Amino acid sequence: MSDHTRVLIIGSGPAGLTAAIYCARAQLSPIVIEGEPSSTSDQPGGQLMLTTEIENFPGFPEGIDGPELMGNMRAQAERFGADLRVTKVQRLDVGTRPFRAWLSEDDDEPSVTADAVVLATGARSLMLDVPGEARLLSHGLSTCATCDGFFFRGQDIAVVGGGDSALEEALFLTRFASSVTLVHRRDRLRASKIMQERAFANEKIRFAWNTQVLEVLGEEKVSGLRVRDTQTSEEHILGVTGVFIAIGHVPNTALVDGTADLTESGYVRTGPGSYTNIEGLFAAGDVQDDHYRQAVTSAGSGCMAAIDVERWLEARGA
Ligand code: NAP
Numbered sequence: 001m002s003d004h005t006r007v008l009i010i011g012s013g014p015a016g017l018t019a020a021i022y023c024a025r026a027q028l029s030p031i032v033i034e035g036e037p038s039s040t041s042d043q044p045g046g047q048l049m050l051t052t053e054i055e056n057f058p059g060f061p062e063g064i065d066g067p068e069l070m071g072n073m074r075a076q077a078e079r080f081g082a083d084l085r086v087t088k089v090q091r092l093d094v095g096t097r098p099f100r101a102w103l104s105e106d107d108d109e110p111s112v113t114a115d116a117v118v119l120a121t122g123a124r125s126l127m128l129d130v131p132g133e134a135r136l137l138s139h140g141l142s143t144c145a146t147c148d149g150f151f152f153r154g155q156d157i158a159v160v161g162g163g164d165s166a167l168e169e170a171l172f173l174t175r176f177a178s179s180v181t182l183v184h185r186r187d188r189l190r191a192s193k194i195m196q197e198r199a200f201a202n203e204k205i206r207f208a209w210n211t212q213v214l215e216v217l218g219e220e221k222v223s224g225l226r227v228r229d230t231q232t233s234e235e236h237i238l239g240v241t242g243v244f245i246a247i248g249h250v251p252n253t254a255l256v257d258g259t260a261d262l263t264e265s266g267y268v269r270t271g272p273g274s275y276t277n278i279e280g281l282f283a284a285g286d287v288q289d290d291h292y293r294q295a296v297t298s299a300g301s302g303c304m305a306a307i308d309v310e311r312w313l314e315a316r317g318a
Pocket of ligand 1: 055127160161165166168186189190191247248249292
């Protein structure tokens with residue numbers, strides 16, 4: 001038998017958990033499908049589980065660890081009665097009322113039915129899509145310095161990207177590595193000034209400007225990067241035993257592909273507020289935001305979604 005809920009929240013990053021706190025306090029008894037621990041794209045707690053210190057979330061003057069912040073949000077949602085489940089939505093049907101969600105591919109019957117859904121499935125790491133990358137993932141190639149940095153003690157490694165994520169990864173990795181080469185395709189960083197200053201001041205960080213990665217080298221483990229100078233087109237090998245990819249993210253929209261309106265860049269189109277083109281389907285956080293992408297804006301949009309859901313349900317007399 002399916003569980004019925006007034007609000008199903010899919011995702012447990014700052015958007016999903018803030019929506020859960022607000023919905024639970026509004027007595028809507030939300031079910032929250034958190035994601036699966038084994039997955040890098042939709043693990044419980046979202047991308048902040050992969051970060052170190054968060055210095056810009058208001059209320060924490062000394063900063064706070066990503067996992068600790070998410071643990072706090074989770075505890076706060078549970079305190080008000082949100083039903084949190086560590087599993088994954090395999091399929092979502094927003095073409096019928098109530099909406100239907102399957103937690104197992106094998107079931108005919110949906111596991112959960114819901115009057116409203118908040119999609120807060122976040123985003124996942126973009127990859128370079130070059131030879132060797134997929135094969136060497138977890139064999140010296142990673143998208144998460146916090147998770148894997150420890151394994152690169154005393155090694156020469158590379159971080160690919162020029163945004164805040166890349167610099168954050170590079171700075172964190174200097175705790176372990178002998179050297180960190182930041183490989184960036186342009187001659188200017190996209191990252192915030194404060195992160196740039198820290199990176200420039202760190203003696204362990206080198207910069208490979210105007211450098212495009214052509215291939216990740218190595219048989220069973222990473223042994224280097226084949227790169228090209230974008231100005232001269234000259235190729236050479238960068239000898240590193242670890243590579244971290246930090247070139248941005250893509251939204252996790254698989255559950256609504258073909259149903260919800262997406263923007264040109266593939267994010268769920270919202271507005272006004274968290275409303276999507278499908279009545280009763282709301283979206284919050286990185287799955288619908290390719291502009292701000294901050295923990296605090298994500299949390300704010302989760303709050304908006306909860307308020308929108310509450311008013312929408314009330315207007316329908318549900
Ligand atoms: P981002 O700002 O989009 O930066 C992505 C970087 O990767 C850019 O430098 C880009 O190069 C490069 N890139 C993209 N595709 C590439 C490709 N195919 N090959 C090589 N390089 C490629 O992404 P992000 O760093 O993940 O940051 C996302 C958002 O989160 C931002 O708003 C950021 O401020 C925020 N953030 C904040 C913090 C913090 O405040 N502590 C930490 C992490 C992230 P180009 O510059 O040439 O486009």
